[in-house]
Amino acid sequence: MFNRIMGKLSGRSGDSLYVTTGGVEWDISVPTRSLALFGPLGGQVEVFVWLQHWDEGMRLFGFPTEAERGLFLDLTKVEGIGPKQALKILSGISPQDLKLALDAGDLAALKRIPGVGPKLGQKMVLALKGKLVDVDGSGGDGLPASPWEDLVSALADMGFDRRAAEKAVRSKAAALAPGSGKEGEAELFRQALLELSSGGAQ
Structure with missing residues (x-):
């Protein structure tokens, strides 16, 4: 039914991303780790979505x-x-x-994920080990090229x-003011550079 939604990023709250398109604002649940990847408020975004439908309602994941x-x-x-x-x-x-x-059957790494215990980790390994396609869309961190790829x-x-640079840029991009344009990019670059120079984003 839905494949992707493209529009203006109008807000963030918790794990929700708000995207406005055609006069409709969509409430999309996304991984919190990915929130900053969608760029600054007011910018154009593309979100790949999946709709969950059950008796009591619907929820859109992106x-x-x-x-x-x-x-x-x-x-x-x-x-x-x-x-x-x-x-x-x-x-x-x-x-x-x-x-x-x-793929490595690394239960210790899986157990560090919130909500994943030994039993669930074992189930995940048994079900998915060696069966996942390449998910690395950026060549480095398992994350897609962000709107700030040039800065990275x-x-x-x-x-x-590069991974530290991506982390620094993402962490600063979330606070970038909407519509800040080239001046905003320059400020984002400056802040990321300061963080990296001080030993942050490791």
Whole structure:
């Protein structure tokens, strides 16, 4: 029924992303880890979605990439994991790190994810080990190329670790004022550079 929603990012709250398109504001539940990847408020976004429908209502889940949505759906096939739990799992670990942990049978890494205990971790490994497609959409962190990919590349060219640069840019992008344009990008770059130079985002 729904594949993706494209429109203006009009708000964030908890794990909800609000996207306005055609006069309608959509309330989309996304992994909290991915919130900053959608860029600043007021910007244009593309969200890959999946609709949960049950007797009492509906809930729309969204993801920055089609691959992450596929991983979410794979998780819901594991006994004991529903859509809400799958979203919580993806809020606690990047898609690539989750794939690595599952393929390696690394229960210790899985147990560090909020809500995942030994039994559930074992079920996840049994159900998904070696069965997940490549979920690395960026070539580094299991995260898609963000709207700030040019800034990340510039920081990496300066000698900073690319994963640390991505983390610094994402953490600062969430607070960027809507409609800030090139001045906002320059300020974002400056703040990320300061964080990296001070040893943050490791």
